[in-house]
Amino acid sequence: MGEQMRLVVTGVSGRMGRMLVETIAGSDRAVLTGALERSGHDWIGRDLGAAMGGADSGVIVSDDLAVFADADAVIDFTAPAATLRFARAAAKARVAHVIGTTGMTAEEIAQLDSPARQTVIVRAGNMSLGVNLLVQLTKRVAAALDADYDIEIIEAHHNQKVDAPSGTALMLGEAAAEGRGVTLAEMSDRARDGITGAREPGRIGFTAIRGGDIVGEHDVMFAAAGERIILRHVASDRSVFARGALKAALWTRGKAPGAYDMLDVLGLSEQ
Numbered sequence: 001m002g003e004q005m006r007l008v009v010t011g012v013s014g015r016m017g018r019m020l021v022e023t024i025a026g027s028d029r030a031v032l033t034g035a036l037e038r039s040g041h042d043w044i045g046r047d048l049g050a051a052m053g054g055a056d057s058g059v060i061v062s063d064d065l066a067v068f069a070d071a072d073a074v075i076d077f078t079a080p081a082a083t084l085r086f087a088r089a090a091a092k093a094r095v096a097h098v099i100g101t102t103g104m105t106a107e108e109i110a111q112l113d114s115p116a117r118q119t120v121i122v123r124a125g126n127m128s129l130g131v132n133l134l135v136q137l138t139k140r141v142a143a144a145l146d147a148d149y150d151i152e153i154i155e156a157h158h159n160q161k162v163d164a165p166s167g168t169a170l171m172l173g174e175a176a177a178e179g180r181g182v183t184l185a186e187m188s189d190r191a192r193d194g195i196t197g198a199r200e201p202g203r204i205g206f207t208a209i210r211g212g213d214i215v216g217e218h219d220v221m222f223a224a225a226g227e228r229i230i231l232r233h234v235a236s237d238r239s240v241f242a243r244g245a246l247k248a249a250l251w252t253r254g255k256a257p258g259a260y261d262m263l264d265v266l267g268l269s270e271q
């Protein structure tokens with residue numbers, strides 16, 4: 001076994017933050033060396049293990065990005081503004097940055113170009129193996145079918161999710177658009193209300209359901225006269241995202257600076 005990868009987790013008290021801490025604790029290939037939370041959070045200054053309701057872990061929760069200096073990679077599932085700040089700091093410290101945060105605008109994503117020239121950035125709206133396979137399947141099916149097949153993407157998430165459509169739905173929409181040889185920005189249909197008129201041919205529609213504790217469900221529907229094809233992914237446990245993020249962090253070792261995604265990590269880019 002090689003040297004353990006030294007990892008920092010941001011937003012450590014969040015749903016994904018906690019899941020990442022547990023996933024890293026279960027790995028013999030990585031060790032948690034830093035845990036970040038927002039300034040003023042009541043976990044700051046406390047031992048992470050105790051704050052999570054267990055035994056002391058030796059890692060103190062901090063709001064100081066100086067912890068990056070002692071790490072190999074940062075795993076970040078927080079919010080767009082925070083992620084941009086972490087990206088600048090990770091680039092300065094030359095540590096890899098694994099980004100799961102969704103809801104970033106095109107302008108915010110473009111702000112990652114400069115940090116990606118200095119360090120490795122892996123960003124994906126969904127880190128699970130299943131969804132990344134679904135992305136490739138969606139591209140293939142969209143390429144095989146003509147525009148008589150209306151493409152609709154339906155996603156469902158828990159009632160605390162703040163962004164819509166989900167990052168995954170947008171990944172699937174991009175894949176469908178690519179397969180069909182169009183651009184999502186021109187063809188997406190994201191809001192229907194009132195007298196909308198008949199569906200415009202060629203559009204890629206999005207529907208977002210929010211309720212209860214749904215972890216994450218995505219359907220890509222290809223609907224034509226007389227038949228429908230539905231590709232579906234259901235995440236029933238957040239550990240699938242955390243395992244993917246850890247895989248991505250381990251993968252960054254020795255890679256040249258640049259912007260990568262989970263298809264690169266999983267070796268699915270050329271399929």
Ligand SMILES: NC(=O)C1=CN([C@@H]2O[C@H](COP(=O)(O)OP(=O)(O)OC[C@H]3O[C@@H](n4cnc5c(N)ncnc54)[C@H](OP(=O)(O)O)[C@@H]3O)[C@@H](O)[C@H]2O)C=CC1
Nearest residue numbers: 011014015016038077078079082100101102125126127241
């Ligand atoms: N790519 C993927 O595979 C997945 C992506 N996600 C995405 O990850 C993100 C987080 O999801 P989830 O864990 O459910 O959300 P939570 O709200 O549970 O957690 C977010 C964490 O980030 C912290 N945070 C927010 N803003 C800042 C800031 N400015 N500085 C420091 N910390 C900050 C929050 O702190 P506070 O509570 O104080 O605001 C909180 O601890 C979302 O964008 C979600 O869509 C989620 C699952 C999978």
Ligand SMILES: O=C(O)C1=N[C@H](C(=O)O)C[C@H](O)C1
Nearest residue numbers: 102125126161166167168216
């Ligand atoms: O916020 C979530 O929970 C999730 N967010 C990601 C997204 O926006 O697609 C991934 C997953 O579906 C869970």
